[in-house]
Amino acid sequence: MQRYFIDTCTLIWLIEGHKRAKYISQDIEYYQGDYAVSMEVLKEFTNLIAAGKLKYDIDYENLVKYLTDSRIEICNFEKHHLKQLFNLPYFAEHKDQTDRNIISHAIADKRILISGDGNFSLYEDFGLKFLEI
Numbered sequence: 001m002q003r004y005f006i007d008t009c010t011l012i013w014l015i016e017g018h019k020r021a022k023y024i025s026q027d028i029e030y031y032q033g034d035y036a037v038s039m040e041v042l043k044e045f046t047n048l049i050a051a052g053k054l055k056y057d058i059d060y061e062n063l064v065k066y067l068t069d070s071r072i073e074i075c076n077f078e079k080h081h082l083k084q085l086f087n088l089p090y091f092a093e094h095k096d097q098t099d100r101n102i103i104s105h106a107i108a109d110k111r112i113l114i115s116g117d118g119n120f121s122l123y124e125d126f127g128l129k130f131l132e133i
Contacts, residue, residue, distance in 0.1 A: 002034065002112060003034045003036070003109075003110065003111045003112065004034065004035045004036070004111055004112050004113075004114055004131075005035075005036055005037070005038065005102070005105070005106040005109065005111035005112065005113045005114065006035060006036070006037045006041065006072065006114055007041060007099075007102060007113060007114060007115035007116075007117065007120075008041045008044045008045055008048075008098075008102070009115060009116045009117065010114045010115055010116065010133065011037060011041055011045060012045070012054065013116070013133075014070070015056070015058075015066065020116060020133050021133065034073075035070075035071065035072045035073070036072065036073040036074070036075045036109070036111060037067065037072050037073070037074060037075070038075055038077060038101070038102050038105045038106075039074060039075065039076050039077055040077055040098055040101040040102050040105060041102055042063070042074065043098075044098045045063075075105065075109065077101060077105055080108050081101075081104055081105045081108045081109075082104075083108070084104040084105075084107050084108040084127075085100060085101060085104035087104075087126075088100055088103065088104050088107075088123065088126060089123075089126060091119075091122050093119065093122070094119040094120075094122055096119075099117065099119075099120070103120060103123050103128055106128060106129070107123070107126070107127040107128050110129075111129070112129040112130070112131050113128060113129065113130050113131070114131045114133055115130070115131075115132065115133070116132065116133055117132075118132055120132070
């Protein structure tokens with residue numbers, strides 16, 4: 001079974017039922033793939049709601065319930081993820097600090113990162129397994 005990591009945009013698409021995340025929803029429902037989300041994604045998601053960039057009527061309990069019901073594990077960012085972040089190169093064309101945290105988390109946990117952000121492919125030579133949707 002493949003082990004996957006869900007990026008912020010992928011989480012948004014899952015919640016919205018967007019067609020870009022349809023196969024992920026089906027895999028979670030029917031095949032019980034091994035899916036996880038970084039606490040870094042959840043912090044970014046929460047900040048997007050607080051800033052008014054996402055219009056969701058969702059609170060902490062409902063978000064955790066959604067993830068639990070969807071069998072998506074919540075993973076904390078720990079020391080070995082920070083160690084990976086120290087080894088991750090910085091690309092001028094991809095300056096998003098939260099993305100770098102998420103990428104280092106995926107690499108350290110040996111998970112395939114699912115995202116719509118094509119810039120993530122920059123990190124494939126540094127250990128990232130990336131699936132662009």
